[in-house]
Amino acid sequence: MIVITLQRAKCIGCNYCVELAPEQFQMSKKDGKSVLLHSSNKKGFYTIKSPDESILENSIKAKEACPVKIISVKNI
Numbered sequence: 554m555i556v557i558t559l560q561r562a563k564c565i566g567c568n569y570c571v572e573l574a575p576e577q578f579q580m581s582k583k584d585g586k587s588v589l590l591h592s593s594n595k596k597g598f599y600t601i602k603s604p605d606e607s608i609l610e611n612s613i614k615a616k617e618a619c620p621v622k623i624i625s626v627k628n629i
């Protein structure tokens with residue numbers, strides 16, 4: 554199971570995650586921050602769980618590229 558978490562409030566809107574993992578991330582036109590698609594929010598931590606391991610590689614690239622280190626990716 555792939556678990557991706559985005560601590561959204563700290564996003565600086567650089568767009569790297571969207572470029573590297575467009576299936577998971579989109580920029581919000583409202584506030585210019587990244588949106589983790591289909592995620593649920595718990596106290597500002599947006600999380601998705603997916604059995605689809607094909608999303609792992611791009612998600613890790615997004616995690617590594619994020620300049621403020623607010624994306625976490627786990628394969629559990």
Ligand code: SF4
Binds near residue numbers: 566
């Ligand atoms: S890479 Fe990080 S800071 Fe940049 S848009 Fe994505 S979540 Fe926000």
